[in-house]
Amino acid sequence: MSAGEVSSPDQGDEKLRGYKNAAAERERALSSGGQAACAGFGESNRRASSEQPLLGISGVSKRFGGIVALDGISFAVEPGQICGLIGPNGSGKTTLFNCLSRLYQLDSGMIEFEGVSLLETPRHRIAALGIGRTFQNLGLFRTMSVLENILVGGHCRTRSGFFQNAVRPPRVAREEQLLRERVADLVEFLALGEVANVTVRDLPFGTQKRVELARALASEPKLLLLDEPAAGLNHAEVDALRALILEIRERLGVTILLVEHHMNLVMRVSDKVVALNFGRKIADGPPAKVQQDAEVIRAYLGSAQ
Numbered sequence: 001m002s003a004g005e006v007s008s009p010d011q012g013d014e015k016l017r018g019y020k021n022a023a024a025e026r027e028r029a030l031s032s033g034g035q036a037a038c039a040g041f042g043e044s045n046r047r048a049s050s051e052q053p054l055l056g057i058s059g060v061s062k063r064f065g066g067i068v069a070l071d072g073i074s075f076a077v078e079p080g081q082i083c084g085l086i087g088p089n090g091s092g093k094t095t096l097f098n099c100l101s102r103l104y105q106l107d108s109g110m111i112e113f114e115g116v117s118l119l120e121t122p123r124h125r126i127a128a129l130g131i132g133r134t135f136q137n138l139g140l141f142r143t144m145s146v147l148e149n150i151l152v153g154g155h156c157r158t159r160s161g162f163f164q165n166a167v168r169p170p171r172v173a174r175e176e177q178l179l180r181e182r183v184a185d186l187v188e189f190l191a192l193g194e195v196a197n198v199t200v201r202d203l204p205f206g207t208q209k210r211v212e213l214a215r216a217l218a219s220e221p222k223l224l225l226l227d228e229p230a231a232g233l234n235h236a237e238v239d240a241l242r243a244l245i246l247e248i249r250e251r252l253g254v255t256i257l258l259v260e261h262h263m264n265l266v267m268r269v270s271d272k273v274v275a276l277n278f279g280r281k282i283a284d285g286p287p288a289k290v291q292q293d294a295e296v297i298r299a300y301l302g303s304a305q
Contacts, residue, residue, distance in 0.1 A: 060109035084270035132221030142201040153218030
């Protein structure tokens with residue numbers, strides 16, 4: 001992935017901000033009454049109230065037998081913010097992501113998204129709620145094409161059910177067409193056009209990373225959880241990834257929570273950084289402050305005896 005592969009800002013803005021118009025069209029085309037399944041991609045994400053955090057984590061704890069994976073973790077992520085989550089291996093970062101995705105049940109604590117508790121939200125509703133995610137180990141359908149994988153990501157924004165898809169009335173065709181148009185914009189945005197019909201398993205690892213990112217964005221998230229997106233990338237790809245993360249935030253209005261071991265990337269891209277160690281929060285603040293925190297330095301480098 002190279003920085004030059006991303007489409008020009010003017011073209012990207014015109015198409016990706018056009019999700020607002022696409023949503024309005026979907027409202028008119030798919031429903032004569034009631035509310036559309038989702039609002040415009042970038043526009044709706046900027047409507048979050050500035051009076052409350054988009055994501056609030058309070059006293060979250062998780063145990064696996066005698067292992068304390070998370071121990072009273074609390075922090076908040078504001079709308080439009082890029083928050084880096086760092087810590088040595090085994091510090092609880094991915095466990096926290098799995099709690100946010102409802103893959104794990106909390107032992108105690110509270111997680112709120114837009115002021116609403118996630119604890120009673122079933123895991124299959126998380127994407128439709130507005131939380132998208134990539135995985136540390138790629139979760140792609142390896143025998144499907146790039147385009148098919150990204151289309152799967154947009155499924156939570158469709159309204160037709162099993163019977164309607166079986167008989168295929170005109171509204172289903174219109175719905176599919178709108179989804180394909182949005183996915184085509186993401187394919188262009190992430191420079192995947194040349195491989196759109198290629199089976200995922202035949203692609204280089206760095207390209208597969210972009211496919212998974214596109215699939216997460218196809219769900220039109222308000223909050224994007226990125227689990228080690230720089231793993232396996234070379235220096236040039238990491239630089240391009242930094243630019244892409246910032247571009248996603250600026251163009252699409254997506255708030256980002258980023259788990260990453262690549263410290264240079266985290267410190268350059270994040271508005272705030274939260275550091276974990278052995279399941280506890282040891283620092284929370286601006287990147288420069290966290291970088292100089294004595295406990296953070298000790299967690300990574302150890303202490304002299």
